[in-house]
Amino acid sequence: MCTRLRPPNLATMRDERLFSLFEGLDSLNGVGPKLKPVLERLVGGDTVWDLLLHLPERWVDRRVKDSIDDAVIGEVATLRGEVHAYNAPYSERSPHKIVLFDGTGFLTLAFFRADGRWLQGQFPIGKERVVSGMVEEFQGERQMTHPDHIVDPAKGQMPPPVEPIYGLTAGLTNKRVHGFAVQALDYIADDLPEWADTELVKARSWPDFKTALTRLHAPLEYDLELFELCRQRLAYDEALARESAFALARASRAKRASPSVPVNSETHAKLLQALPYKPTGAQFRAFDQISKDMASTSPMRRMLQGDVGAGKTLVSAMAAVQAASAGFQTAFMSPTEVLARQQFETMDRLLSPLGYSVAALTGRDKARTREGILMGLADGSIDVVSGTQSLFQQSVSFRNLGLVIVDEQHRFGVADRMKLAGKALSPHMLVMSATPIPRTLAQAVHGDLDVSILDEKPAGRVPVETRAVPDTRLDEVVGAIGRAIRRGERAFWVCPKVDIDDDDSTAVGRHAALCDQLNVPVGLVHGRMKPAEKDAALEDFRLGHTKLLVATTVIEVGVDVPEATIMVIERAEGFGLAQLHQLRGRVGRGDRPSFCILLYRPPLGETAHERLDTLRRTEDGFEIAEADFKLRGPGDMLGLKQAGATDYRILDLARHSTLLEIAKKDAESIVSKDPELAGPRGGALRLVRELLTPRLQAPTSD
Template structure:
């Protein structure tokens, strides 16, 4: 039940005076929600200092300024395209006000010669003199109030003005209770010099003075409140999970040793450490929720296979879920190759399976004769029944919603769950992104894996690149060719256009895959390339993750300057998986901008995904870094990941300590914490 003190904040936006049926949808779009509280979380992007300046002479070109002066002259336009001009003078200098397509009689009424006026707007340089075009404010100081000393400026949407939004926000502020208790640690609040919660909102939305330090402290305070709310929700989820019982899957040292002896290589130290953590979780009596995060080619599937062996040795089934048909088949082939020779029963299930094959697989899952299954969304269909599902492994987890993962977990009573991602993220963000998951990191590459040689070339050398691709094909190798767009008339670097060109010039079967194709068509194109039916695959970034073709030795990326650093790294990871030298050719359209040059240089310098993730974060900020938006990791209202990583870490420790000492949140501070969680993270409470 929501605390009744918060009822006014969770009323609909049309409960505000002046918000009718026409404005309500626009205001909901702007606020990112339907409640009054959502509007208060739409914070100003900046603030304009509207205080009256001491003199016109002290103003500078390019700044927004408010000045007072006497109307010195009025000059009508000398042709249709020229403006009306009004000159103000204050004893120190002149300011010309320019008005295009204005009513001359109205202007003369607004600016009588010899009368004092206050105007506010941007000071421009017009032939070396100060000019203000269409002032934001025109005030007669003898009759009207001056402009606000500080004006918050909001991001807007069609149909809304800044003045109107600010008026609605002022109404909304009246609904914030005055008696909200302090939920943050009081020592931290004092040390950081933060205002109280309501005061922080007032500093941002209705500041009395222009004070950048106060704006920063108020925003930081609200960011911490959001961090604390999220981290306490995660801490409570972890505690609730520990209270649930799950089947204990004992360690299986001999079976794991048998698997490792059969490998042609030794696992890396990182793989061994990660599996030890997973094995310990599985042998416990509460359900494992662990993220296995590793760079491209770090060997996540082997770790997953080791976990499946432990499950099978304990009499439990394992389900590997992949986001696409091709990745599910690929995973099945890898697991089958690793585990079938050791006597484990491995099968695959996807939408492609029909008739007796499907029925046989469903029977094997139901009677337990199939121990390990690799599949797509088909795994959580109603008809799929497991005899004793003990382990769920979700590959490329950011491609699935939480609901998808839970559907598969619902096939058994509290199975252990391992989610795997080939998307490294900056270590500073791991806590923020992974929420209530424990994290294991694979930060070593298997021995013997050859680095991919990365070269940057202007697209004026396209003919040389096509010739190199032809030579690789004649050696029996395969080539990825990535384009930024599917098909745009005025751009030749498109997948459809490049597919036609390469088909003609290379005279070999060339595949094409992009996001507009149906799922079955995409799967068919990827499968043809994997089996060698096509030797070149022209694609958009749909091949970014997971496709494993050891024969592919060249990755060409057109218009590389337009891709994010982490995305380029993921694409590069599609080659270098076999025993032949591999190359990534970054084709760019000159001239290169500074940021694009830095991205490409970083990629040439290192193949460490975590280092690249850190560099990408510094270059681009949080944005949609590494697909985190799809993962639901950047749905913050106030938190800025590029600034607030340290706050998240502090909040995580604070929330863990509070929830541990007060798991039912019945203390004074615990009850206060419930309030901020209701406001800041209502979606995490469901």
């Protein structure tokens, strides 16, 4: 063990056993000023620990096979043979060829654009050589193109029996990265305690933490079962670190005092009686959970997750009524002005008949209007306010804020939510998302929140008929939209890009073409426009001033236009399933038949075909999310990467979902028994949290 005693960072009070791991990469032999930034870019950080977390993607078996005849086409092999022939290239494009023979068979080595004299020096006729690389078949012969290793067994070092293979970047070879990683293993302290449950480690046959890292980076033998066990062990460590952070956040929140907001059954009965429909069972269940949270004296932190059209706004209105009837104010924050005004209109329609005052506060308000709203919030005469980020500006104060509702919460950072929650002493908070996600991913992302799910659609919701159409039938689609507009309907046309010269499927280009073809008012909205311009274009479409809206995916969330009956998505094969489903959710909000046209450019690849077929087959957002998860993995399928929500370094959410469940139970058990993490197991947990929770944005109990 190489111990480097460096003074601790007093801001973090890091355990001295971890000092060495957080040394800079330039503490490694061979990492100088030029190589350091290249290595930092590869491993995503500047410490030895970041390098160790850059785990090998796989191992390659480099053991020398008994004979060339044992080589399997399509596999990496290490083979020994005598140089039988050298064939110079017959043209500039053809390779140099070296032929090895071992008595059982021939192996041709191919080298493109190589130095002939160098090759003849490396491969003298009659001399034995060991080569390692991918064995392919070419014109009925075994061939290895540009071997990974070339060794003279009489004097050179043989390839390692098993070689870890890493992700690379320009300027680094696999051999160098492996060498640095092996050096870095010496920085791991020998006296790290066991933070995982010992019975679990034993039952799973997992190695300890240091052994797992050591065996992955410096394997002694080719054992794929051991490779997987080491990955599992480290993935569990990461899950335990994250889940313990969630458990601590929840425990901390439970200690804080929050105003109890009791439910008023009589007022809620009036609200429900005024509805032209009966809420779903899922809406009642979700509100029951929210109502109980708000009545408690600990601050509610609940996620309301529901598919497009599942009725999240009604549930949030019921929560706002509970707050207002108890004398508390509600702040409803949306990511855009259009959404904020839509929510205002809905809340006003539902709450005003009950005697409650609802207002909208956005950046578009004139000074006099804004001043009146600010005064109403300060003196308590406004019960519910719907707005954008303007709600948490310093000039906005509340008399008695009791409930914060955040719509499309993944579009806001934790800091934004905390600013709004800071307008009162521990108000209750309800965050909402219209993006269904797999339960595994939900736990990984929202582990510090309680989750309510709306998994039913309101009765009478008109299904959206989804059709996949090749873009060779573009004129037919345009004609259908023209007929729909003449019937008084409206339509969306979504393009993947704003404006690229060499691509005709762009918002700007399509907008110009449709204006000429249809001779009707056509709106345009895309991400390069100023916020006020985007909001104005969306408002014109919502009010019917424009009949067709050409857009990029900026209209993916929340735009509510019941008259819109057609959604055309151009180059649909390039979109993710979850995104296609969200876009489709912009239509089918009225009582007319609605259609989603997936306009694709043939031929379709297998994955694209499966994606579009899934969308045609079902409107169930949770089923679609599961399919998207299997096709793409977590990635940024939900726009969550910006919040550091899926940035696991080791754990693969698709493969290690069961580890999250186990880690959650283990972390909750530890925190409940030792909330200060003062005991031996708690102290060990502090270490793994320091190592494996995100440094930029750890879970919070905001």
